[in-house]
Every structure is written in structure tokens, then in C-alpha cells.
Amino acid sequence: MNSKLIAIMGAALLSASTLAIAQDSGTTVVPAGEAAPAAAAPAAETGGAAAATATAAPAAADKAPEAAAAETAPASGDAEMASAEHMKPDAHPSKDTATEGNAPTEGDLGKNADPAGNPTYVVAPDGKVDWYAWRGYKKYMANCMQCHGPDGMGSSFAPNLTESLQDLTYYDYAGIVVGGQQNKWSAGNSIMPAWGEDPNVMCSLDSIYIYLRGRADGTIERGEPKRIANNKEAQQEEYDCLGF
Ligand code: HEC
Numbered sequence: 578m579n580s581k582l583i584a585i586m587g588a589a590l591l592s593a594s595t596l597a598i599a600q601d602s603g604t605t606v607v608p609a610g611e612a613a614p615a616a617a618a619p620a621a622e623t624g625g626a627a628a629a630t631a632t633a634a635p636a637a638a639d640k641a642p643e644a645a646a647a648e649t650a651p652a653s654g655d656a657e658m659a660s661a662e663h664m665k666p667d668a669h670p671s672k673d674t675a676t677e678g679n680a681p682t683e684g685d686l687g688k689n690a691d692p693a694g695n696p697t698y699v700v701a702p703d704g705k706v707d708w709y710a711w712r713g714y715k716k717y718m719a720n721c722m723q724c725h726g727p728d729g730m731g732s733s734f735a736p737n738l739t740e741s742l743q744d745l746t747y748y749d750y751a752g753i754v755v756g757g758q759q760n761k762w763s764a765g766n767s768i769m770p771a772w773g774e775d776p777n778v779m780c781s782l783d784s785i786y787i788y789l790r791g792r793a794d795g796t797i798e799r800g801e802p803k804r805i806a807n808n809k810e811a812q813q814e815e816y817d818c819l820g821f
Pocket of ligand 1: 720723724725734735741745750753758759760763767768769770785
């Protein structure tokens with residue numbers, strides 16, 4: 578997604594929200610002290626909800642990704658088939674992978690898209706990932722991890738995004754990150770800030786999605802992934818977007 582589009586989305590969604598103004602840099606926003614005990618109870622509730630969705634998911638998940646992989650694999654070369662094999666999602670793939678498959682086609686600046694055009698990742702047989710997925714990990718760690726936990730796995734402050742992405746499409750994700758969301762995960766005081774005016778997040782909206790999609794699919798491991806190669810053009814685009 579280019580920076581103009583991001584700016585437009587940000588402007589549109591943010592006009593309805595005052596949250597981003599209260600939000601500072603996003604790096605030190607974990608509520609301290611009194612918020613922590615209150616947040617512990619909702620976590621248990623969410624566990625229940627997650628278990629409920631887990632039983633519903635496999636029916637759809639079982640077939641879709643394999644059918645998609647089977648369709649797309651023969652068109653690719655040997656190397657790509659090997660990585661497609663390695664990229665087989667687990668039993669709970671992201672919503673986009675479950676419906677579209679995750680077979681990557683490389684587009685502008687080396688960013689990959691699935692057959693429906695949603696951003697997706699590449700994982701090599703040795704576990705290395707494409708530049709965007711690697712960058713997404715870095716940006717996730719800088720902007721999201723303090724609430725959503727290491728590796729997207731959730732915490733008492735915010736939901737497990739590897740589970741959330743099983744129900745959210747790329748566009749759902751983008752809308753929530755740009756405009757924020759409140760009290761859906763747990764009633765009461767559950768606030769996802771709006772990031773639409775924060776270039777640190779907006780300039781990496783796709784990278785973060787690409788990383789989290791791989792995490793939700795179970796194809797990107799926990800911890801910092803190694804990158805297949807550097808991508809100077811993509812890094813420069815991010816810097817241009819940030820105004821460096
Ligand atoms: C200050 C803590 C905090 C930070 C930082 C934060 N989030 Fe959230 N996020 C939340 C909370 C709390 C919710 C649940 C909101 C609700 O109950 O509706 C949430 C919800 C979400 C959801 C929707 C999940 C669902 O199942 O409905 C997505 C997607 C998301 N966050 C992505 C991100 C990303 C990407 C970042 C980093 C750019 C980020 N969040 C940073 C607290 C945070």
C-alpha cells in the first residue's frame with residue numbers, strides 16, 4: 578500500500594476518533610499499576626472465546642489452504658514448490674490464507690501478494706523470511722508488542738493476534754489499526770489505540786500484517802526471523818514515507 582492511500586485511510590478513519598491524539602509515541606503506553614489486575618480477569622474470558630472459535634475453525638481450515646496450494650503449486654518452479662511445501666499453514670491459518678491460500682506473487686519493491694492481492698509473506702525452506710516479514714517483526718516489536726505480547730501471542734492487556742487474524746481479513750486488520758477499536762475483546766476498559774496518524778505504524782502497515790499473517794499461519798516461528806535478503810528499495814520507501 579502506498580503512503581498516499583495510507584494517508585487517505587488515516588484521515589477518513591481518524592476523523593471519527595480522538596484516540597490518536599491522546600496516544601503519544603506508542604512505545605510506553607502499557608498501563609501501569611492499577612490497570613494490571615483489572616486486565617487479568619478478561620484474559621480468562623478471552624481464553625474461552627478463543628477455545629470456542631478453535632473448534633469452529635478447522636472445518637473451513639482443513640480444505641481451503643490445501644486446495645489453494647494444489648492449484649497454484651504446479652505453475653511454479655521447483656524452488657517455489659519447495660518453499661510452498663515449507664509454507665503449509667497449520668490447522669488455524671489466517672482468514673486470508675484460509676480463503677485465498679498464501680502462495681506469493683512478487684510485486685512492486687519485492688512485496689508479495691496472495692492470489693486475491695492481499696499482502697503475504699515468503700518463507701524459505703531454511704526458515705528465512707522476505708524483507709517485509711522481517712521488517713514487520715521489527716515494527717511489531719517497536720509498536721505493538723508492549724500490549725499484544727512477544728510474537729503476537731497476546732497478553733493480559735490485549736488479544737493474541739495470531740488468533741485474531743484467523744477471523745480478520747487484511748482489510749479488517751487495516752481498519753482496526755488505523756481507526757482503533759474498543760471493548761470488543763473484553764467489556765469495560767479494552768482500548769486499541771488508533772494509529773492512523775502515527776507514521777511509525779502507518780508506513781509499515783503492510784509489513785506488520787505480513788509478519789502477523791505468517792505468525793497466524795504458523796509458518797513464521799517465534800522470535801526474530803532472519804531475512805532472505807536485504808531490500809534497499811523497500812527500506813527507502815519506508816524512510817521516504819517517514820520523511821527521512
Ligand atoms: C496500548 C495497548 C495496545 C497497543 C500498543 C496495540 N494494541 Fe492492538 N489492541 C489492544 C487492545 C486492548 C485490543 C482489544 C480492543 C477491543 O477490545 O476491542 C486490541 C485489538 C487489536 C486488534 C483487533 C483484534 C481482535 O481480535 O478484535 C488488532 C488487529 C490489533 N489490536 C493490532 C495491533 C497492532 C498491529 C498494533 C501495533 C501497531 C497494536 N495493535 C498495538 C491494545 C493495543
